[in-house]
Structures are given as structure tokens and as C-alpha cells.
Amino acid sequence: MKDYLVRGIVQSKNCRVFACQTTQLLEDARLKHGLWPTASAALGRMMSATLMMGAMNKNHEKMTVTINGGGPIGTMLATTNSDGKIKAFVANPEVHYTYNDTGKLAVGVAVGREGQLQVIKDMGLKEPFIGTVPLQSGEIGDDFSYYFMVSEQVPSVVSVGVLVNDTNEVLSSGGFIIQLLPDATDEDIEYIEDKMKDFPPVSSLIHEGKTPEDILKMIFGDVEILDSQDLFFECDCSKDKMKKALITVGKDELQAMIDEDHGCEMRCQFCNEKYQFSEEELHEIIKEID
Ligand SMILES: [Zn+2]
Incomplete structure (x- = not known):
């Protein structure tokens, strides 16, 4: 029902x-x-x-x-x-x-x-x-x-x-x-x-x-x-929103994610959906910040 x-x-x-x-x-x-x-x-x-x-x-x-x-x-x-x-x-x-x-x-x-x-x-x-x-x-x-x-x-x-x-x-x-x-x-x-x-x-x-x-x-x-x-x-999260959140993390932190983990996983706290970012995607985000 x-x-x-x-x-x-x-x-x-x-x-x-x-x-x-x-x-x-x-x-x-x-x-x-x-x-x-x-x-x-x-x-x-x-x-x-x-x-x-x-x-x-x-x-x-x-x-x-x-x-x-x-x-x-x-x-x-x-x-x-x-x-x-x-x-x-x-x-x-x-x-x-x-x-x-x-x-x-x-x-x-x-x-x-x-x-x-x-x-x-x-x-x-x-x-x-x-x-x-x-x-x-x-x-x-x-x-x-x-x-x-x-x-x-x-x-x-x-x-x-x-x-x-x-x-x-x-x-x-x-x-x-x-x-x-x-x-x-x-x-x-x-x-x-x-x-x-x-x-x-x-x-x-x-x-x-x-x-x-x-x-x-x-x-x-x-x-x-x-x-x-x-x-x-219903949650309105998306990979794009997660990307925007990653931008606010800053370059140094993103570089550390690349060096240490070769990527990262973001989890939406509202719905538990997981979003993967590869090493390449993190490099792209750093480029966008610059
Ligand atoms: Zn969500």
C-alpha cells in the first residue's frame, strides 16, 4: 500500500x-x-x-x-x-x-x-x-x-x-x-x-x-x-554533487587520496549510496580547481 x-x-x-x-x-x-x-x-x-x-x-x-x-x-x-x-x-x-x-x-x-x-x-x-x-x-x-x-x-x-x-x-x-x-x-x-x-x-x-x-x-x-x-x-544525491563536495576538500587532500588510495569512495549519509572516484577522476577534479 x-x-x-x-x-x-x-x-x-x-x-x-x-x-x-x-x-x-x-x-x-x-x-x-x-x-x-x-x-x-x-x-x-x-x-x-x-x-x-x-x-x-x-x-x-x-x-x-x-x-x-x-x-x-x-x-x-x-x-x-x-x-x-x-x-x-x-x-x-x-x-x-x-x-x-x-x-x-x-x-x-x-x-x-x-x-x-x-x-x-x-x-x-x-x-x-x-x-x-x-x-x-x-x-x-x-x-x-x-x-x-x-x-x-x-x-x-x-x-x-x-x-x-x-x-x-x-x-x-x-x-x-x-x-x-x-x-x-x-x-x-x-x-x-x-x-x-x-x-x-x-x-x-x-x-x-x-x-x-x-x-x-x-x-x-x-x-x-x-x-x-x-x-x-527519496534522496537527491548524485555523482555530480559528490564531485562538488570533493572540490571543497582541496587539492592537498585530493592529492593524498591519489597517492595513498589511488582513488576514493564517497558515501551519501542520507541514503548510503556509494560513489567511486578513480585516480583519473581525482586528477580531473584537481585540474578543475586550478
Ligand atoms: Zn543520497
């Missing part, structure tokens, strides 16, 4: 809503990066939230989210042009922790909570918008929710989840975001809080076959869907 997100509005409750299914794109990311289950869960939650945040931008702005909580997973980074395509990585994909009491994937342990979540939006102006908040739990959903409240002054419910099977394959991934509009009343807030109390985990719902639209209808009954967007894990 293809991944997509929907954006909608609930007039009767004065809120706007987003929901997405990201199972396939997380499985793609898992295979490219060799993610262990807790790393899959952390990156999947982050990509779902980032893609939904991207859908809030009307002008296809480039958006980069970085989370660094001091935990064993290290820095996590996701980038999207708000066009449904996302690329992302974690510094250490081989992390796996579960909570003893519930057996659930311990994302907060892997991510840590001594750090921050940062959002950079490039709106084509001179200075990009940068919003940074301290992490709350490292469980990702709470952290995005806190970001929306503090950095954008929008009270939001953020629910993101991932389910992984015994052989580490991604069974389901996705989430939803509810944001209060300025006209929201105390009754609207109570309604949402009440609904969220015993709401099933979003990863279970997606695994059962519920669509993003179904999940929003479970919460609100009636939702006006404004648009939908297909989602992909």
Missing part, C-alpha cells in the same frame, strides 16, 4: 488536522541504513512528524529537523522540501532497546532527552527561520508537540508510531497531528483530550489497515479533507 498524508479541517471543533501513513518509506529507509528496531521506530516517528510539518508549509519550503538527545542513537536528521519526499539518517542505526515493563521499543532511551529539537525552514529569505526547543522525553511525539507550542504558539497533539516484526521489518508507521485554531473553545479542547485518553496506538491502527482518513474520522466523526500527498523516501 502506498504512503500518503492528508490535510484537513474540522470546523465543528475548530482545529486543523494532518494524518499520514509512512510504512513503506520507513521500510525503504531501514533497508538503506540497516536500522535496528528501536532506530527504525525513532526515525519513523521523526519522518512522520516532519512530513506532516512539511504539509503545513504552503510554499514547498525546504525544511530540516534535527534531534540530538545525547542518547546512543546520536544525531537524527530529516530533510524535506515539503513535496512529499523525505531523506533522513541517524548517526548510529544499530541501536535497540525495549522497556522492561511493556516490551515496547524504548525510543526515549535510544534518543535521550538531554538535548534539543531544531527546525530550520528555508523560506528563500536571507536568513532561514530557526526554531529550537529542549527535548521533553525523546519519544519524538511529545517533543514535536512541545515545539509547536513553544516555537509556533500552536497547541497541538502529535501522535506518531511504528510497529516492527520479529525479523525487524517495518509492519506499520504513521501518525496524526491535531492543531487548535485560534477560535477553539474550552469544549473543543476537552473533546480532544477526552478522545485521546483511551485512543489506540496509531501504529496498531495502521497495522489493522486503517487509513489516515479512517483515523481522523475515529477521532472527530466528520472531517473535511482538503488535500492529500503521496510520500516517498
